[in-house]
Amino acid sequence: MEIGDTRESIVIVGGGICGLATALALHRKGIRSVVLERSNRLPATGVAIIVHLNGWRALDQLGVASLLRQTSFPILSKEELRVLKRTDLISVLADNLPPNTVRFGCEVHSVKLNPGTSSPVLQLQDGTILNPKVVIGCDGVNSIVSNVMGVKAPNIFRICVIRGFTRYPDGHEFGSEFTLTRKDDTQVGRLPMTKNLVYWFMTRKHSSQDSAASKDQKLIRELGVKSVEGFPTSTIEMFQNCELESLHLTEYVRYHAPWDILRKPSRAGTVSLAGDAMHTMGPFLAQGGSAALEDAVVLARCLAQKTCVNPSGRGTKLMVEEALDQYVKERKTRVLRLSLQTYLIGKMFHTSSQFVKLICVVLLAILFSEAHGHTHYDCGSL
Numbered sequence: 001m002e003i004g005d006t007r008e009s010i011v012i013v014g015g016g017i018c019g020l021a022t023a024l025a026l027h028r029k030g031i032r033s034v035v036l037e038r039s040n041r042l043p044a045t046g047v048a049i050i051v052h053l054n055g056w057r058a059l060d061q062l063g064v065a066s067l068l069r070q071t072s073f074p075i076l077s078k079e080e081l082r083v084l085k086r087t088d089l090i091s092v093l094a095d096n097l098p099p100n101t102v103r104f105g106c107e108v109h110s111v112k113l114n115p116g117t118s119s120p121v122l123q124l125q126d127g128t129i130l131n132p133k134v135v136i137g138c139d140g141v142n143s144i145v146s147n148v149m150g151v152k153a154p155n156i157f158r159i160c161v162i163r164g165f166t167r168y169p170d171g172h173e174f175g176s177e178f179t180l181t182r183k184d185d186t187q188v189g190r191l192p193m194t195k196n197l198v199y200w201f202m203t204r205k206h207s208s209q210d211s212a213a214s215k216d217q218k219l220i221r222e223l224g225v226k227s228v229e230g231f232p233t234s235t236i237e238m239f240q241n242c243e244l245e246s247l248h249l250t251e252y253v254r255y256h257a258p259w260d261i262l263r264k265p266s267r268a269g270t271v272s273l274a275g276d277a278m279h280t281m282g283p284f285l286a287q288g289g290s291a292a293l294e295d296a297v298v299l300a301r302c303l304a305q306k307t308c309v310n311p312s313g314r315g316t317k318l319m320v321e322e323a324l325d326q327y328v329k330e331r332k333t334r335v336l337r338l339s340l341q342t343y344l345i346g347k348m349f350h351t352s353s354q355f356v357k358l359i360c361v362v363l364l365a366i367l368f369s370e371a372h373g374h375t376h377y378d379c380g381s382l
């Protein structure tokens, strides 16, 4: 593997939505970076992604929104709301990067700070040592990079999510409406993507069969169909006729507790975090991906503003640290609210105590009286 001279570079660990968006945001500001991705190709697990208005604002800043708007039609809503295939989002972000930005098959084994200089030292799985100037951990829920800051491992809600696509060759009859149907502890969301394609998700309490099913598409479908017994016929048929290869089962919903996000530092030297590595949240608001896009815009803006970076990426260590502090401060305010709202929804869904449920309902009503207020956020210009 050739990384080049990483002493001058910004290394982004993880080539998911956040890593690619961060590299693109930096590129738009004329700042070079390299993305180290452990897989051998672009990761695109998770079927589809709902993108609210705030996410579209970030995609606009990244200069890829108009391209992505062509791939799906808008859902009936007061403001922009669309579902994207994850593969479309990932490949559009990657295609807009300079060649050779993403290095595949590069798994980061550890990140440490040099005890003398407090500069980051990265060790890859193959033993290669890198000494980049800045490291941004976009390595997702089980982030290796966050170890350097002592961030606690995420918690789990024993909630399982199954997602998939169903194709309707003769067109579906669902219009362009997002519908959410609930029966006992099971909830099904349905979002038409085009006239012939529907994205759906189902959440319910974890069952003992979920572990065995997670790698077996036929079993996932079986579990899905079983879970929607008693739902309207159109829902049952949607599950029965789903595209097997699209199915994805998330066994447990993971999250960083709001108080952990508040307490833990998100910078150590010139190492910082973005996306799920910083703020994993339950999928109940469909905001994790959009928050990662916002992170990318804010991070690149802060780095560019504070360090007045020229194309070769220079800027003193202190300036970079100030930029990262500014970024963390701005983002913590935003993601704390998101993580608190998703935490309360998750807790309400997860708990068997009627009292705890009631507390969650009351807190949600008081703190988040405008339930969709989170979509109005504007991360600002790049």
Ligand SMILES: Cc1cc2nc3c(=O)[nH]c(=O)nc-3n(C[C@H](O)[C@H](O)[C@H](O)COP(=O)(O)OP(=O)(O)OC[C@H]3O[C@@H](n4cnc5c(N)ncnc54)[C@H](O)[C@@H]3O)c2cc1C
Binding pocket: 013, 014, 015, 016, 017, 018, 019, 036, 037, 038, 039, 043, 046, 048, 049, 050, 051, 106, 107, 108, 109, 138, 139, 140, 141, 143, 144, 161, 250, 253, 274, 275, 276, 277, 282, 283, 286, 287, 288, 289, 290, 291, 292
């Ligand atoms: C069921 C479910 C539904 C969701 N639905 C939505 C939705 O509709 N809308 C929305 O906005 N969000 C949604 N989310 C949240 C969203 O998927 C995440 O917030 C988003 O994918 C986070 O992106 P990321 O790049 O931070 O992390 P990831 O997508 O996890 O990417 C991390 C990348 O880092 C790589 N990596 C990890 N470790 C290393 C290492 N050591 N070295 C090198 N590379 C490494 C991985 O291979 C991966 O490519 C949902 C989440 C779930 C669980």
